[in-house]
Amino acid sequence: MKLHEYQAKDIFAEAGIPVPESRLATSVDEVMEAVEDIGYPAAIKAQVHVGGRGKAGGIKIATSEDEAREAAEDILGMDLKGYTVEKVLVESGVDFENELYVGITMDRGEGEPVAMVSTEGGVDIEAVAEETPDAIAREHIDPAFGLHPYQARKVVYEAGIPRDVAGDVASILSTLYDLYESKDAADIEINPVMITSDRDVVAADAVMNIDSDALFRHPDLAEMEDEAAEDELERKANDYGFDYVRLSGNVGIIGNGAGLVMTTLDLVDHYGGEPANFLDIGGGAKAERVTQALDMVFSDENVDAVVFNIFGGITRGDEVAKGINEALESFDEIPKKVVVRLAGTNAKEGMEILNTDLVEVEETLEDAVQRAVENAQEASQ
């Protein structure tokens, strides 16, 4: 789960990491009130989960009331790489001399966290990692011990952080690891850490993604999930407890098991269609779950046709078919054509039970996907 900058900054500030003074605003009037308190220069920053907000016009610096108003009007409501900006963070502008990078993430290959520090902050760190990997100092962390203070110092010195602020940066890194561990973060980073003209260090940005699987032990963070969701359908998926990813195509996809659903998406693409979503309904296929899944894809206005692909393992195909029938009968009308393919245990019995007044039935995965792609093409003409 991704937190917004303002949510992460609240957590950072509480842990003692210096952040600029800021206010969250959702309207031009609120922005104007905030800048009046904070003063100029002020940064007005879109709160959406999009990388490279600055380049895309989602961050502006205002040095006067007119500029602040203009920035607020421009950014609030703007479309930033497909996301509508509903909130901005109004923040005191920092007069800085250098920009650094500090972050911690899980190194999958090693199976342990790694701390990263660089003097090349304020730019896309992934580009730095690719072009000049030596510009980033790395230190792996034994999860049983945590980040030893000496490791924090070591990686900071190796990165070539100016000596007069090295202690402060190492201290920020140690606090970041404490947060990474105590909040079950997947990634945590500050890019940039700014060194001010007074040689203070300030977290000018904040990225914090939480391991969704650990939210059960962080009710406070779980509460932020809806607030952090970007999209009505993603919010709905959270409520239903589905693994759901919205995409840009018009073929709605429902299936069971992550690998098989991904494969169904890939086949839609392979046969010339465009997947509208990833939706895994998980084990079994009780009528209620099927109804919820159909509600998800039907309420996506981009969807023109649906493919429903279930491989019954322990769950028997005839039970799945009953669930699908029951679910479809609960809709007054089926708004989009649905192709169903059942495989695995008792698949034949299941296919015979399916109500063909409501759905089209195909025997193989390939045929089902091709038919759904054709249905989508016809419906969109």
Next chain:
Amino acid sequence: MSILVDDDTRVVVQGITGGEGRFHTEQMVEYGTNVVAGAVPGKGGEKVNGIPVYDTVNQAVEEEDADASVVFVPPAFAGDAVFEALDTDLDLVVAITEGIPTQDMAKVNKRLGEVDTRLLGPNCPGLITPGEAKLGILPGNIFEAGNVGLVSRSGTLTYQVVSNLTDRGIGQTTAIGIGGDPIIGTSFVDALELFEADEDTDAVVMCGEIGGEDEEQAAKFIAENMDTPVAGFIAGRTAPPGKRMGHAGAIVSGSGTGTADSKISALNDAGVPVGDTPNEVAEYVEDFL
């Protein structure tokens, strides 16, 4: 022959009194798996379908001479349950549980380096040697004994490929689900190494997916160490970067590592044909045999 499990494997089920544990224990026993004990704290002395339950895994292992465990413990307690299993003389621990926090698994992973026990999973369907034993939740009825080894990060995708193989009359030596989490015990390379050493495995199917670099490492291993032919499949060609596609580990990073393209070309470079559809994978295997 087979790898990791067979007729003789003596199994303890951790979490045998829970809904999932109880149901799948029945399924495993029905399939012929030798389930000798359950382990659930506070339930020692009880029986589930005649199977004795112990308070600790260690008691179960010592009393019943078990050599493998299957973990059906809820995510909040599963990390601890795996640690408990690793603190015994078990040869194999199979963690079915989905949703164990990644940082818990990082600690488990550290421990794995210090013990001889092998971990399979977590977030996996388990493994099956058709006609002999299954440890986990795989539907036994779709598998048939044969000469093809199968290793996969995903459950239902494995079933799909198996059914494509079965349609062609091709059976399996052992099928292993290694799990969809970012940090797992047994990797593709580990499984491939076992299949390469197994005399009865004449071909291997490897089903990977986006995220991480396990498939790239497997490609390198195949090129350098394997004579047994391997056919591959990679799920997630259409996945956008930065989105978790169901499995916690199925994510293309923002910087573009872990893509399907990278895995497919690594496998192709290692001489491994990669199917565009699961059915194509079965065709490649048929050609091998």
